[in-house]
Amino acid sequence: MDYERIKEKLSILADAAKYDVSCSSSGSKRKNTTKGLGDSSGMGICHSYTEDGRCVSLLKILLTNHCIFDCAYCVTRKSNDIKRAAFKVQEVVDLTINFYRRNYIEGLFLSSGIFKDADYTMERLIQVAKKLRLEENFNGYIHLKSIPGASDELMREAGLYADRLSVNIEIPTKSGLKLLAPDKKHEDFIKPMEKVKNEIIQYKQESKLIRSTPKYAPAGQSTQMIVGASGESDRDIMYSATFFYKKYNMKRVYYSGYVPVTNDSRLPAMGSQVPLLRENRLYQTDWLLRFYEFDVRELLNEDNLNLDLEVDPKLSWALRNRHLFPVDINRVEKRLLLRVPGIGLKSVNKILHARKFRKLNWEHLKNIGIAMNRAKYFITCDSRDFEVKEPSSEYLKNVILGTSSGKFRKDISSQLSLF
Amino acid sequence: MEQQVVLSYDGSLEGFLSCVFATYEEKLKVADIFPPEKDLQELFSESREIITDPEKAKRVWSSLRKKTSSAGLRDIKYAFLSETNGIERQLLAMIRYIIAEDAAVDRDFSHPAVLKVAQVAKKVGREKHRMEAFIRFRLTRDAVYFAAIEPDFNVLPLIKTHFKSRYADQKWIIYDLRRNYGLAYDLKEVTFITLDLDPAIGISGAPEAFFHTSEISFQKLWNQYFTSTNIKSRANEKLHVQHLPKRYWKYLTEKNLPEK
Structure with missing residues (x-):
């Protein structure tokens, strides 16, 4: 192995792959039953964290950064003057295996620029996965990118070796896509998604009857949207996300704050700040939809096109719906308990268990670990002291902001001081 | 006033469970339980060394299992492996509480020992996960x-x-x-x-x-x-x-x- 040459390729092709934020390695069911290498039946593991605080779970690289497309937001676009490189199939296999054996990674996330055409590229990606599974007896996690426009036959084959497939929608609105990625068609993204969805449904049905049915993409599919590149609203983003969750049974939708990679009049200028706080609020909203039984229309609608940057979306919703509060922590049903600001999923479960034994008071709640600075205005418990004095929502919001701290607070106040 | 005793054991889970057994068998009022490395310098209390007896340990564990959820049993095991100062005292309080009550109370997080054991177990679980990662x-x-x-x-x-x-x-x-x-x-x-x-x-x-x-x-x-x-x-x-x-x-x- 020519380590120096591989190292150079690695630097180029890891650098180009890093804007894909998905690094999840959970949700698969691939057991190491053959005394081979690897097991991805449990939860995901982050083996390291980059200096920007993101999890490193998979070896995330492009097969090549040669690309025939010219999407404005993408660092790998045809017209960009950068160093190009390409891995050989065997090189990716060797890197994956040697990293995995040292417990650096959970598996491989392989994407690629599109060279020649969609099918040719997809075929190469599949070759890597196939080699890992069949020749190396590798049971670790494999995430392959579905190349927009790839044929149904190839998507079928990809799912037989990969744990997860994903195709990034990138731009949440059709008009934005037309402006920024004129070579790509909306249908090209949808087609592989549709195929993968149908294959997964079929696998689930068949495997009920025949247990030996070969696994098909057991960790499902995911997609990603760039935030802040095409002037879209939070409502646009979250309504698209909801559409993909429902229509294509997505396991995850990722939101990626746009990092300027080029000077293009259609896009935010180089050096403009990555919208990290906005991205964070979108993820919080995503969680509310998936785990807290919220409907997207409660959080974002005609009157609320964008999320409040100052407070989290649950608190923001609660401040708009004061008539539902306060709730009695010892009696309230789970559905509403989930909606109390400052009480997360784990605390909800602890409260539901604990209140079977005795009436809970402030002391209990504090020990259980709920965020009292937010929660106390929305609940009552086994105590005569209440914080519920009917102040206006605006006043309450300021009190909560005044008694808490947030890492993005500096950024917001500088934005607000403009007015 | 009844005399309190301090127990010492060999540091193993079985040894600890033998101590728990002894507290019932001899109706002991236990001030604390220590693994071997600790100096037993409790004033005003008698100290006793408990010999590990697998049979007795098994009896405690099986009566625990009847009334404890799998999550509760895991918490007990994990918290024990923490080797934290004073964890034996908390575990003893939790186990005695579970055995004393008719209902399953191992998830009663409003009980101080149950909550403490769960919190320590969480730390151990986190360390386990970190070792698998790092x-x-x-x-x-x-x-x-x-x-x-x-x-x-x-x-x-x-x-x-x-x-x-x-x-x-x-x-x-x-x-x-x-x-x-x-x-x-x-x-x-x-x-x-x-x-x-x-x-x-x-x-x-x-x-x-x-x-x-x-x-x-x-x-x-x-x-x-x-x-x-x-x-x-x-x-x-x-x-x-x-x-x-x-x-x-x-x-x-x-x-x-x-x-x-």
Whole structure:
């Protein structure tokens, strides 16, 4: 192995792959039953964290950064003057295996620029996965990118070796896509998604009857949207996300704050700040939809096109719906308990268990670990002291902001001081 | 006033459960329970050494199992492995509470001992997970993947299954330097071992006296990957350190390469 040459390729092709934020390695069911290498039946593991605080779970690289497309937001676009490189199939296999054996990674996330055409590229990606599974007896996690426009036959084959497939929608609105990625068609993204969805449904049905049915993409599919590149609203983003969750049974939708990679009049200028706080609020909203039984229309609608940057979306919703509060922590049903600001999923479960034994008071709640600075205005418990004095929502919001701290607070106040 | 006693035991879970048995059998009022390394300097109380009896331990455990959820049993085991000062006292209080009540109370987080045990168990669970994440194997000259660790808690028994099912086709050793014992897998079974290690083998790096010639190359490749996958314009030192506390950096290849 020519380590120096591989190292150079690695630097180029890891650098180009890093804007894909998905690094999840959970949700698969691939057991190491053959005394081979690897097991991805449990939860995901982050083996390291980059200096920007993101999890490193998979070896995330492009097969090549040669690309025939010219999407404005993408660092790998045809017209960009950068160093190009390409891995050989065997090189990716060797890197994956040697990293995995040292417990650096959970598996491989392989994407690629599109060279020649969609099918040719997809075929190469599949070759890597196939080699890992069949020749190396590798049971670790494999995430392959579905190349927009790839044929149904190839998507079928990809799912037989990969744990997860994903195709990034990138731009949440059709008009934005037309402006920024004129070579790509909306249908090209949808087609592989549709195929993968149908294959997964079929696998689930068949495997009920025949247990030996070969696994098909057991960790499902995911997609990603760039935030802040095409002037879209939070409502646009979250309504698209909801559409993909429902229509294509997505396991995850990722939101990626746009990092300027080029000077293009259609896009935010180089050096403009990555919208990290906005991205964070979108993820919080995503969680509310998936785990807290919220409907997207409660959080974002005609009157609320964008999320409040100052407070989290649950608190923001609660401040708009004061008539539902306060709730009695010892009696309230789970559905509403989930909606109390400052009480997360784990605390909800602890409260539901604990209140079977005795009436809970402030002391209990504090020990259980709920965020009292937010929660106390929305609940009552086994105590005569209440914080519920009917102040206006605006006043309450300021009190909560005044008694808490947030890492993005500096950024917001500088934005607000403009007015 | 009734005399309180302090119990000492051999440090094993069975030994601890034997102490629990003794508190019932002899109706003892227990002030505290200590593992062997501790000096028993409780004033005004009598001290007693409890001999480990597997039979008695089993009886305590099986009566616990009847009334405790699997999550509660796991918490008890995990919290015990924490080796935290005073955890035996909390465990005893929790176990006595469970046995005294008719209903299942092991998830009653409004009881101070139950909550404490759950909180300590959570810390141990976190350390277990961190070891599964941050252990870095290095390939030795005799083709064994070797990792040395110094975990805060005694987590080797908890990570055994994970590594066994994952690395089934390579020989490996994970060694706890702090507690001086390790796990060794020989392609068939995992056994507990004690080694006389040369300190020069270290926790990171790839000294040629011990490691395969390719080892340093893969460490450099990994380091390159780690550097290239970072997005500079999103730098977030605080989050980085929150996820990757500095006391774990000693394990990480990507944080310990002498020259880049």
